[in-house]
Amino acid sequence: MSSSGIEPEAPDLVCQLDNVQGMVDAFSAVRWKRQQDAVVELSEHGIVLIVEEIGCLQAKVYLQKELFVQYEYNAQGRPRFGVSLGLFVDCLNTFSVPGHSTAIEIRYPGPDMQLLLKSVDSLDACIYAEIRTRIPDTISWDYNFEPAGTTPLSFTVKSAALKEAIDDLEWPGSSIQIILKPVPPSVTFRGEGHGDLQLIYPNTAIPTITLPNNEKIPAVFVFGDSIVDTGNNNNIKTLAKCNYPPYGRDFNGGKPTGRFSNGRVPSDFIAEAFGVKKLLPAYLDPNLREDLLTGVCFASGGNGFDNITSSLPPAFTLSDQLQQFKDYIKKINSAVGEERSATIVSKGIFIICTGTNDILTTYYTTPFRRFHYTIDSYADFLISLASSFIKELHGLGARRFGVLSLPPIGCVPSQRTIRGGLKRKCLDYANKAAILFNSKLASAIHALNSTFSDSNLIYLDVYNPLISLIQNPAKYGMLNA
Template identity: 55%
Template sequence: MVAVHGRVRVWEVFGVVILLLWWKAQGLVKLPENATVPAVLMLGDSIVDTGNNNNNPTTMARCNYRPYGKDFEGGIPTGRFSNGKVPSDILVEELGIKELLPAYLDPNLQSQDLLTGVNFASGGTGYDPLTPKLAAAISLPDQVELLRQYKEKLKALVGEERSDYIVSNSVVFVVAGSNDIANTYFLSRARQLQYDVPAYTDLMATSASNLVKDLYEAGVRKVGVLSAPPIGCVPSQRTLAGGIERKCVDTFNEAAELFNSKLSKELASLNDELPGSRIVFIDVYNTLLDAIINHDKYGFKVGDRGCCGTGKIEVTELCNHLTPTCDDDSEYVFWDSFHPTEAAYRKLIPPVLATYISQFF
């Protein structure tokens, strides 16, 4: 983790400003007039993790090895759960902020990166407190604590007033829910004995609401919470519970839809409860579902299998340097049996961002 001592030098600030202006010129998403996004902060799971689990020896939710990252810069596996960039990177790129959103726990993190945003996400985590324990991941409340640490480091760089400005004007994204539904609930007999699906989705929605409140107390004002995806149509879930024909698992998707409905209502009420906040529910369920079912419409040839191995079950340690990969991952919606390809993210993220960006202002 970066260690910050004293204030950043003037020439360093100048260099960051020049770089920021250059990236602003590259940004593709049009912001409302007079609106600015100084930084992006990310909380969540493996969909958006950019390497925070790399140095955690207790978790299996790591992918800092080949063939992960085969299409990343130099073919380097960085801990991103894909063949290349993940939504965290594409969001900052589309907003014109910078090229990549670095992991906060990256030992090579540069102090200048704090000015434009970092990533606290941890593969394997979720809204249910049990989920990160099962995966030995960083819980969402602990990710908020990392954000508080980040804010103190930022204050040491640029002073309290500028630090408060950056945090309150940044867009903070939260991506979670898949692991709760697919793993903690449907793979855990204990959770099913404790809760039926309506009660479990209540637990998830309440946890998400409390997380947003914690972010607000930390000085965050703009929060985008992404919906749970159609987890029943992810290749691994089709294989495990979709029968011989590997169909989408309706019970999983129905749980995700129920949670999304409750989450949307919870977030809407928080806008009234938290003065000056802009809390936005971002639906990715329908967009991803359409890309999976109607993959040819998006220019993909395969929507029900990943590129790694058979594409039906391989993920994290089962997708390794000995595992063969498909000839052209740009033809696949999924990279492994759980995570989409960079090509899919590049088709899906920009229009979703363009749809919701105005709601943050």
Template identity: 45%
Template sequence: MANVVTFWFVFAHLLLQILEVNAKVPAIIVFGDSSVDSGNNNGISTVLKSNFAPYGGDFIGKQPTGRFSNGRIPPDFISRAFKIKPIIPAYLDPSYNISDFATGVCFASAGTGYDNATSDVLSVIPLWQEMEYYKEYQVNLRGYLGKEKATEILGEALYLISIGTNDFMENYYIFPSRSKEYSVEEYRDFLLRIARVFITELYQLGGRKIAISGLPPMGCLPLERTMNIFSERECVQKYNNVALDFNAKLQEMIKKLNKELAGIRLVPANPYDILLDTIQNPQKYGFEDAAKACCGTGMFEISYLCNKKNPFTCPDASKYVFWDAFHPTEKTNWIIADHLVNTSLAEFL
């Protein structure tokens, strides 16, 4: 079995190398939440941070960067596959400047959502502010490269959007305000209207190649399984059904926008199926545990609860699907990114 797993990863790695051709994409530009945040929360006043060990223990130089993982996150791997650069820097990281951001930049903020009320929960960057940072970036890029070259890069760049999980798991199902105001279907539609407006504004600002992520199997996150104590920590199917329904409606919206906005190339970057398969068949991907996370007890720790003083953190994160109770390990992030590069993002290579 070990030989089969080793062969699979060697084969997949070679396949990813084959795809690392002369890309048609000059930059990767990222919006969203902790699934794609490369460290913007380091620069704001919030309790939701990960710029300390053991986060980043398998990152380049073993440095905690503010990524919610033991290592790299999907945009980093996607950037490498497009042969741009090995990692995507955070816009608020003072160690980078516009020359670094010209080939890729991340505006994402862990804990945020489509809904402004979601970003308020942990005082993180709301999605509208991510857009304002992007507008500021456009001005700086034109000052750095000149209007013509900057406009070309902004038009040919690949825009990655990954957001929405927190709206349900951190907001709707935790606090009563939104659940009293909306049914889950009405809240879904409320979020999708925000997504439509955001994509349309991005298009009006010059974005053409856009990949928007659906929701993952939220009910299979270790934290949700921990709370599901009366069902022996099985995945919470109710939450997975919400994700599937949201993703189906998102797909409909994508089709409509592709017809309405001339020249846009909007694609779904759906992590649901590949992540669920990884969770249900961990041995297939070389994992030993998909129910618990590597950090701490693997049942509830996130952010500061996942720290170097926690004595239970596993010695080898590559054996786990999840790093903390909410976020995948670097290995899982690579599997997700590889899947996306070979499917929805392949047309941009």
């Protein structure tokens, strides 16, 4: 005797995502209340998350199906369900492992059923999660999800730049007018009686951000170690100096300036990218004059989050750099007044780049910390110091932060030469330590964003782009890396 089973109905949606951290970053960049719900709408074109409050649109996030490595849509019509945004992001975070390409499957069986998140990689920290869904409230707006390019006016914008610009237009009214213009491509936000804010997108490059009163990013401030030091170590007694050839051979006139590079360093490129200036001067540069108002670099080669690190060899600790920043504020207060000085600080960009020396030197090369910490607990210690430093900068008026991850520190040329053997291989244990630290740093930045609702903190991943370059040099037009 045989029996035939009933074929189970296909789920409304099955999709696979291989960039979980990217999705976490996208959702984290949208300001919503921790306990807030979102309405999720599914379609053949992708997924849209809608956040409303009292019938007013707060945010709308489109996830086109092209973002997914697999997108299997089986529903009739466009089903909707409600889900807790905070819970959804927390679950995504459990799957996200910085330095590792995490892939997950997202499955929605159908109405009044749980949203399922499942790891497709056994290396992930979490392998399965279920999130309760609910019948959504009535949506007050019509959200048609059309494929890119089908609307009369369509151009690509950088979401971080858009959010940054909108944050700078503080209007007390209940509504704003949004105007799109095709030539040149631009978006104008108009608050009645409170002026306009316009973003112009002349090409596919990073858009120019025009703030109220046509004021651009006023200044860039950089703190950290030799990766971003533009010459502060020239002014202290230390072996960690590079104000001699061959350093600077590709700099202006081939002159060494104290930058730990043959040319410019990331501090300079960041300042230029924000349209501030091509070179970011060292705060201790004796020739520093008019450049003061548009930002300076406080970084010191040999620095770390850990004060012990900055004594091997001597470098300015983060506490030293913080004190220098306080002195900087006094100087610009005298030059332009407290009100203008507060604007420079609050609208300026603060970059933090350090931690490599803590792990490579203080932890793995000297015994000072290994007696008391495992690498995991030492990373926690460093993260607590990083968080405290950011909080102190916030207390001084800083509101826009970019915090760089550790690079693949096991692939630093000095480490490959000293410890990498005849083939100068990357040090796996050091790279794993960097991945561990970066995971904790990303979580700390996410937590600080929730704490400081008046600020914008961004985790800047440099590990993955650099390890990709090292492992696949030909892909980037290089013979080796």
